[in-house]
Amino acid sequence: MSPRTRSAPPGPPVDPVKARLLRLHVALLERFGPQRWWPGRTPYEVAAGAILTQHTAWTNAARALAALRARRRLSARGVAALGVAALARLIRPAGTYRVKARRLRAFTRWLLRWSGGRWAPLRRAPLGPLRRELLAVPGLGPETVDAILLYAAGRPVFVADAYARRVLARHRVLPPRATYEAARAVLEAHLPSDPALFNEFHALLVAVGKAHCRTVPRCAGCPLAFDLGGRPPART
Template sequence: MTAPLTEDLLAIYDALHAAFGHQHWWPAKTAFETMVGAILTQNVSWTNAAQAVGNLETAGMLDPGLLSAADPGDIAPLIVPSRFYNQKAERVREFARVYVTDYRADPAVMAAVETGPLRERLLSIRGLGEETVDTILLYACGKPVFVVDAYTRRIFSRYGFLPEKVSYDRTQRLFSDHLPPDVGLFNDYHAQIVQLGKSFCRKAPLCDRCPIRAIRGSLRCVCAARV
């Protein structure tokens, strides 16, 4: 028998999928492009990050060997659209160095490493936080790791699954402890949450249009309750 919490989480995913359709994430041509994109999208929209990735590609620099040997001062002008470009240039170079040195610039070699040790190694790279690393693990390495962002915390605290101020780890456990460790599910679920957060569950929410507002009649957003 499926636990009630699992049923609710799956019902939310089904409602989001029905409303938005499959999101087909991550939008990249290669695993390495996904990795670099995950770093560049920190604290900025994907549109801006995609422009920066495109600049690297146009310049012939979207290559782990070239980036690992490049001066950050040569990377930074190419990634200006991603904001904080000086810091991100250093992070991209350091990540590329680890990717080349530890994993032979081969996504299959990287993905073959056990999830726990791989996550710890990537978290040891200066400037890479949990969301960035988990994005790489899920979308580039195909690891069943649920990615958490600000939208996740906002939506699931509003619906009473989590406290308003909650840690990354506790938020992640909500999904990893109650959903099957399915890469495809985790992939699209995170993308659906982002779409909901951008479209309806904003800082000033549009509760009357929320696709999950009436699931089973048992879920009720605290925002809607105030209306």
């Protein structure tokens, strides 16, 4: 008699949303290449950039960072040593500079109080309580906090900004008017919990959002057109 054949044990259940998101990521990577976000020489510079780029173009935030660097103030202790007025003058290119000076000082004081300005503790701390603490810092909303956690501290938090929500809602991965937190929850639930993947995928969604998925979509030549299956993008 031939030996009885044994069926292979069942594998993990297939997650169609995960598979689809990863296909979108691969298509974007093939078109746009690695984005190498976030620009910055130190974690503190990355965090400062996340605050300074609020409601302005990155080029303006970069000019403000360059001014801080030129004065040797682009560090937690360097910023903490400045008064609000002096800091505001240096970061003037970022726009709304008085508001951003207060926000940057508030974050800097929190960082010095919480870890003495060191970043290693932020990489090890329980993520939920750490995120809640950062959200309590005046002027730091969810998108800024998550950018700091992902890009400066290397934590697996997806930055579900307006570009990401618009692209994925038009592709019917997200509901048309998904909130920031709802979108973040979907992405973190279905993607592997990998900071490098979150980093690159978010940056690529911004790239396709700027090139194709604008307020009025430009679908011709979009690397994600295959995913629509011939349908028009969903209204958002």
